[in-house]
Amino acid sequence: MSSLSDKLRALGVQVGASRHTLQTAKKSYTADPQLGGRTLSTVLGATYVIETDYPAVDPLRSAPPALRWMSIWCGDERIDRLTARDFVFLDTETTGLSGGAGTYAFLIGVGRFEDDHFHLTQFFMRDPAEEPALLVALEGYLTQCSALVTFNGKAFDVPLLTGRYTIHGWQNPLATLAHIDLLPLARRLWKDRLPSRTLGNLEYHILGISRTAEDIPGWMIPEIYFEYLRSGETEQLRNVIYHNAMDVVSLAALFNHSASLLTDPSAEAAQHDSDMVALAKLFESLGDPEAAIDLYRRGLERDIPIELRLQAISKLALIYKRRRDFVAARLLWESAVQYQHIEACIELAKYYEHRQKDFRQALHWTETAIGILNAMQPLSQEQRLGLRELEHRKERLQRKISARSW
Numbered sequence: 469m470s471s472l473s474d475k476l477r478a479l480g481v482q483v484g485a486s487r488h489t490l491q492t493a494k495k496s497y498t499a500d501p502q503l504g505g506r507t508l509s510t511v512l513g514a515t516y517v518i519e520t521d522y523p524a525v526d527p528l529r530s531a532p533p534a535l536r537w538m539s540i541w542c543g544d545e546r547i548d549r550l551t552a553r554d555f556v557f558l559d560t561e562t563t564g565l566s567g568g569a570g571t572y573a574f575l576i577g578v579g580r581f582e583d584d585h586f587h588l589t590q591f592f593m594r595d596p597a598e599e600p601a602l603l604v605a606l607e608g609y610l611t612q613c614s615a616l617v618t619f620n621g622k623a624f625d626v627p628l629l630t631g632r633y634t635i636h637g638w639q640n641p642l643a644t645l646a647h648i649d650l651l652p653l654a655r656r657l658w659k660d661r662l663p664s665r666t667l668g669n670l671e672y673h674i675l676g677i678s679r680t681a682e683d684i685p686g687w688m689i690p691e692i693y694f695e696y697l698r699s700g701e702t703e704q705l706r707n708v709i710y711h712n713a714m715d716v717v718s719l720a721a722l723f724n725h726s727a728s729l730l731t732d733p734s735a736e737a738a739q740h741d742s743d744m745v746a747l748a749k750l751f752e753s754l755g756d757p758e759a760a761i762d763l764y765r766r767g768l769e770r771d772i773p774i775e776l777r778l779q780a781i782s783k784l785a786l787i788y789k790r791r792r793d794f795v796a797a798r799l800l801w802e803s804a805v806q807y808q809h810i811e812a813c814i815e816l817a818k819y820y821e822h823r824q825k826d827f828r829q830a831l832h833w834t835e836t837a838i839g840i841l842n843a844m845q846p847l848s849q850e851q852r853l854g855l856r857e858l859e860h861r862k863e864r865l866q867r868k869i870s871a872r873s874w
Contacts, residue, residue, distance in 0.1 A: 503516075547648065553580060558616055561708055590709060599632065617648045618719070619651050661740060684708065742772055744763050760787065798816065
């Protein structure tokens, strides 16, 4: 499949912005001057563009930290070799919230770091007939980028834009870019801290960014655009443009914050105790047990919720167990017993039975686990199966103790 640029070049047309238009929208409202944009003419007609600069200061730094761990997380080694200017941060506003062939991206916000500022460009489709111009303008913009950063972009923005390019018979210019979708990473980092990991919640609770009264809920946006198409009314459209701008700016700030966490977790995670354990679990999954051990231990020194503390104890003890450092593991399991932690009791029973051959101690911890479970009635099916296994363990240990006494 040829790209849009390839097809235009085959016709002898220069790709990019042009003072000459080959087609115009059948109906196009003049956007309100208060939107702060301008008409952009392309070889496929005109579209509307709004450009804004933001100072590159915290949390919107112009130089993200080293990206080795972000590269490992994404499974794309290209990311580790990139600089701040290589990334494009993208968010779309659409005519529907569920995607599909009939859904248009009528506003596409893209941003890049440039020297001492963050430059935001918003391509706005004043009429569906302007879509070819919007898509060719976006393709031209993306030629200067090597990596894409989105929030839920793999599930929504990218498939939507891919579909729009495909409908026109053009190749998707996003396909060649490395892609970092921050939503899965945000879920890993903050699921124990925040009940909701929407971009709005993350920017408020993690980044300390507050939106003004100009913002509107995302579910209102499609209807506002349809009202604009019906009447040409742009008053609420300004709120949509603000919403999209804040999404892109927050996306860039969240990228920098997340990359900082992965680069220097001990320093950054000090902002919140729970982040230590979340980062430990992440580094463990990425294959760095040394970093995980350090972060689990630091997390356990903090005042973290009991449930999270027990998770950290279990995971750290398992690392020590795999390394055959049974003394360190035992100390952790013993620290969890005060919280009526069944798993810790079972692990202690295994340790004393198989490592120490101390069957009486193993029996003690088995009976302790049984007592905890019996106090939890009624039990789930899984708990009933666990109780049955513990009863079998108890019987086996009693036989071993009896045999030893002869």
